[in-house]
Amino acid sequence: MTLDREQVLRSAAALLTRRSTATMDEVARAAGIGRATLHRHFAGRDALVRALEDLGIQEFEAALDAAVLDEGTAEEGLRRLVAAVEPVAGLLSFLVSENQLFEGDEVNDGWNRLDARVSAFFRRGQERGELRIDLTPAWLTEALYGLIGTGAWAVQVGRVAGQDFQYMIVELLLGGARRSVEE
Amino acid sequence: MTLDREQVLRSAAALLTRRSTATMDEVARAAGIGRATLHRHFAGRDALVRALEDLGIQEFEAALDAAVLDEGTAEEGLRRLVAAVEPVAGLLSFLVSENQLFEGDEVNDGWNRLDARVSAFFRRGQERGELRIDLTPAWLTEALYGLIGTGAWAVQVGRVAGQDFQYMIVELLLGGARRSVEE
DNA sequence: CCCAAGTGAGACAGAATCGTCTCACGGGTG
DNA sequence: CACCCGTGAGACGATTCTGTCTCACTTGGG
Secondary structure, three states, X not given: OOOXXXXXXXXHHHHXXXXXXXXXXXXXXXXXXXXXXXXXXXXXXXXXXXXXXXXHHHHHHHHHHHHOOOOOOHHHHHHHHHHHHHHHHHHHHHHXXXXXXXXXXXXXXXXXXXXXXXXXXXXXXXXOOOEOOOOOHHHHHHHHHHHHHHHHHHHHOOOOOHHHHHHHHHHHHHHHHEOOOOO | OOOOHHHHHHHHHXXXXXXXXOOHHHHHHHHOOOHHHHHHHOOOHHHHHHHHHHHHHHHXXXXXXXXOOOOOOHHHHHHHHHHHHHHHHHHHHHHHHHHOOOOOOOOOHHHHXXXXXXXXXXXXXXHOOOEOOOOOHHHHHHHHHHHHHHHHHHHHOOOOOHHHHHHHHHHHXXXXXXXXXXX
């Protein structure tokens, strides 16, 4: 009887990731609830997206915590991070592309905090000599987001096997970021 | 007096890349023309997107031709490709994200042809021993698209210097794809 | 100089979506 | 068992966008 708010948000994220113009009615149908009920819990589309943001930030932050980026090498940390992030990849990629919409009007500072943590992680890797220094932490951070989004989509359409998600991303990103002897 | 169709499409791409929900009126304003004129040349939003697709495919194909991927090493080919693609990066990233919308109903086969060319390029690189074989050509292709889109956005918001666009993408992607002695 | 073609601005109806409201239904609780 | 809260379904007006049309204006060619 009582609405499962989390389940609604997850199905909404899954739908909006594929089609960001989806109707409130479609979002409701996808969640298996009525449009009226959806409006009772989220006062309009903006509120829904805001709730998705909060959920995404919260889950991404949890993934960052779970990855304990401080421990071990940069490679180990990144592998843990990507593994922890995989279940949230769809939601995350939605928010990243959605962030481009909010034209600087109100950038969620929770997002900035996450950016800072990821960026700092890459910077530490550079300082320890584990990562190349000619690729900026900001770019590595953006590239990580982009690859996660691309990977999630590639898996969804069957272009990449789901079990290869982590491997593909980490190997590609890290191989590029890792200091190479040749060259 | 006569409408510059190409210029309209470019400004439309620039706008729609940032905000895919932009109104026909906004698209017209951005192009500096009236909404009526826009409708005279593109019968509806779908036709506009279709025209953008055609333009993007055409320009990407031209970039592929200009890059002469067959000549030289995979690294040289990729550098030429990214350089040739840079001016079209915005349009390209729009189409990639837009492609996710067309839910398989009518996949432009021109797009498949381009995919095949890029994918074949990576495969040749693998067969020649220049690229790692544990990352599939399909994934490398998707990753290239993703990084181009991410890079274009990062430059647009000032997170990455515009002059670093090519370097960042090629170094990251190639470093990951290139066979590494360590490991 | 005049005319034809293309354009911009605005009006207009139709369609789609939104947000709210009402009402009947059903499960859980006292 | 009866009550009550939350829900689904649908109606409703308001808003927004769309696509088409008209009309006056500008520009370039004859």
